[in-house]
Amino acid sequence: MSSLPAPLTLSDHDRRHRTLRRRRRRETATAWAYILPAVLVVLGLSIVPFVWSLLLSFRADDLVTPSRWVGVDNYDALTQDPHFSQAVRNTLLYTALYVPLSMALGLFLALVLNRRIKLVGLYRTLIFVPFVISATAQGVLFSFILDPEFGAANSVLHALGISRQGFLTDPGQALLVLVAISVWSGTGFCVVIYLAALQDVPPSLLEAARLDGAGRWQLLRHVVMPTLTPVSLFLVLWQTINALQVFDLVYVTTKGGPLGSTTVIVYFVWEQAFKNFTAGYGAAAAYVLALALLAIGVASRLVRGRRPAGAVLVEGGAK
């Protein structure tokens, strides 16, 4: 602006220049006042902890006494810690089961619910409602239903002539039961997202394919599925990030047991930092998880190219 052709009088130029500068300075001040709370909270409680966590992971820290530098010892110890490798295995197994199951069931239900039949709104509501229930409430509810002695689940099995199951108290079943509970609550989300995407399948495209003699399966495979690909990729990313971060449900139902069969990575981090008071070690484990999540994020970015939605998505999973 200041490089505009010089006005006739110098004083006028000066005055205008000064007003402009003052206005811009005031604009900057106002803008900063508007964003300051957000900047303070967001950067103060994420960038600072992000760096702090990295430093912490190179130290031995019990959250009380002064910490001491140990270099990569924490990471070294993680590679040799059988509990950590078990946590990684459990988390991967949980993710590998939960993501495809919830998505497949979600897609199937969305395709069915996309029809114009009566009560479709009621069905959608019933399937979606578990999603808004907190993991805590889910955990408490299912601990009750699946109680090996008094639970309703075993009494139903009893009526069917099947012997009592241990469910969450059986090391061989507990993780699978957790997957089942998560599928129960997480499928509604996939249904809603897929339903929204199905609205975007152009009717003219379906009509054209139908006129060309495409059957139901061919329509699904060659017209509907391709238009759903971006949404499916999003859901893979979203569900995976959420699955890798599972904690609340585990804490409420099994506390990582029995015999460590449901210890997931976040539970491991929490246990190290806030139960065993080895915060540095916990921070190192958290960094391993964060790097895995970052790798997934980067990979998905490469697959999907530039899509602005991606960045906004990660937040919901972060809490």
Added chain:
Amino acid sequence: MSATTVEAAPAQARPAPVAAPRRRLPFSPWHLLLMPLSLLFALPLVWLVLSSVMSNAEINRFPPALWPSGIDLGGYRYVLGNAMFPRWFANSLIVSAVAVASNLVFGALGGYAFARMRFAGSRVLMVAMLATMAIPFQLTMIPTFLIMKRLGLIDTLGALIIPSLVTPFAVFLLRQFFLSLPRELEEAAWIDGCSRLRVLYLIVLPLSRPALSTVAVLTFLTTWNDLTWPLIAINHDTQYTLQLGLTTFQGQHHTQWAAVMAGNVITVLPVLLAFLLAQKAFIQSITSSGLKG
């Protein structure tokens, strides 16, 4: 353009006449699949409500009664008579209400500045804020605990409130929405001497209801339902939130399942009510935040 609408109409109506000749049942055969499936989804919640009104005798026998013989409010009386439970409810309500209000206020202010104002460093700041969304909470929770400890806030509601005051999600969702509004509306008022704040309050915000309700709904859902952070930040049971209280409640009252389930109903109720009352806004907020941002 009119051609496509004409084409679209029969395409929408087509399935009905095609399916009609094959139909033998008085209703769509899909109900045979959807009815049991959706019941399966609803059953645990139905059981939650049923068991909360059972007497302890009905719950503690095997096999347990699958239907209460009468409505026994003992569980609810026990929970509400418990000195702590109403307090936990109030704590949850305070933390969630503050989070919703402050996310709306600070999210709108921040979003507006990013959308409409030019200032040095705005791009860098915006990228930095966007980047923080990729940082998982588990990575920041240990240092956040240490920060709160240094501030002397551990074991107070302040430790729960401060981290949830404003999320980058709120700032960005609102920024994106503000960008989609036509500038001209604001400029007229602005030139007439309206201050930025008045423009935001009188013109921009009333037009931004969908985005604001998305932020409100999702903030309420995540704060009300959160367990991890309260678990870390709070030790003393007078400061518990409902979710945290429920986990300890369960351990202490294992035999009193009716009471535990009554507590669970009370914990779930606000979210459930919010969802049933504003179902459309709820679902829209989930899909819009998920897909369009």
